Amino acid sequence: MEYNRSFEAPGDEARLPTLTTPRTLPQMDIRGSVVATGCRFAIVVSRFNEEITSGLLSGARTTLLDAGVGEDDVTLVHVPGAFEIPVAARHLAETGRFDAVICLGCLIKGDTMHFEYIAEAASRGIMNVSVTTGVPVAFGVLTTLTEEQAVARSEPGEGNKGREAALAAIEMATLFKKLGALHAPHGGAA
Numbered sequence: 001m002e003y004n005r006s007f008e009a010p011g012d013e014a015r016l017p018t019l020t021t022p023r024t025l026p027q028m029d030i031r032g033s034v035v036a037t038g039c040r041f042a043i044v045v046s047r048f049n050e051e052i053t054s055g056l057l058s059g060a061r062t063t064l065l066d067a068g069v070g071e072d073d074v075t076l077v078h079v080p081g082a083f084e085i086p087v088a089a090r091h092l093a094e095t096g097r098f099d100a101v102i103c104l105g106c107l108i109k110g111d112t113m114h115f116e117y118i119a120e121a122a123s124r125g126i127m128n129v130s131v132t133t134g135v136p137v138a139f140g141v142l143t144t145l146t147e148e149q150a151v152a153r154s155e156p157g158e159g160n161k162g163r164e165a166a167l168a169a170i171e172m173a174t175l176f177k178k179l180g181a182l183h184a185p186h187g188g189a190a
C-alpha cells in the first residue's frame with residue numbers, strides 16, 4: 001500500500017527519529033489491593049436455592065474478613081430470588097455508604113425458559129447498577145446446568161464463586177479509592 005511503500009523507500013530510515021534517549025513520560029500503574037481494611041461492603045444474597053447461596057455467602061464473608069474488612073463494615077441484605085438482586089443492589093449502591101456491592105444468587109436451568117429470562121435480567125441488571133451508579137458491583141450469581149455444578153461452585157475452597165466475587169469486590173473497592181484520590185490536588189496529598 002502507498003503508506004507502507006513510502007517507509008520502504010531507500011533513505012527513509014535516516015529520517016526516522018532515533019530513540020536513544022530514554023523516554024520520561026509520566027507513568028501510572030494503578031491497581032487494587034488485596035487488603036481492604038476500612039472499606040465497606042454490602043452483600044445482596046437471594047434465598048432461592050438457599051442451600052447453594054448460603055455456601056456462596058460463607059465464601060464471600062470469609063474472604064472479606066480475611067482481607068481485613070471489619071465485621072461491622074459488611075451489610076447483608078436478603079432478597080427472594082435472583083430477579084430481585086439488581087434493584088436491591090441499586091438501592092444499596094445509591095446510599096453512597098458502600099465501596100462495593102457483592103451480588104450472590106443461584107439459577108439452575110430447568111425445563112422452561114424461566115432460567116434464561118431471570119439469568120438475563122439479573123446479569124444485565126447487576127451490570128447496569130454498576131455502570132450507572134459508578135459503584136463496583138461484583139457478580140456472584142451462579143447460572144448452572146445442573147445442581148452438581150452449583151454445589152461444586154458453592155463449596156468451601158478456591159472454586160467458591162462467592163469468594164471469587166468478594167475478591168473482585170475487594171480489588172475494585174480498593175482500586176476506586178486510589179482512583180478517587182486522583183481527583184484531589186497532588187493525588188490527595190494536599
Ligand code: INI
Pocket residue numbers: 046048049080081082083084105106107108110114115118
Ligand atoms: N430465582 C433464583 O434465584 N434462582 C432460580 O433458579 C429461580 N427459578 O428457577 O425460578 C428463581 N426464580 C425466582 C425469581 O428470581 C423471582 O424471585 C420470582 O420470579 C419473583 O419475582
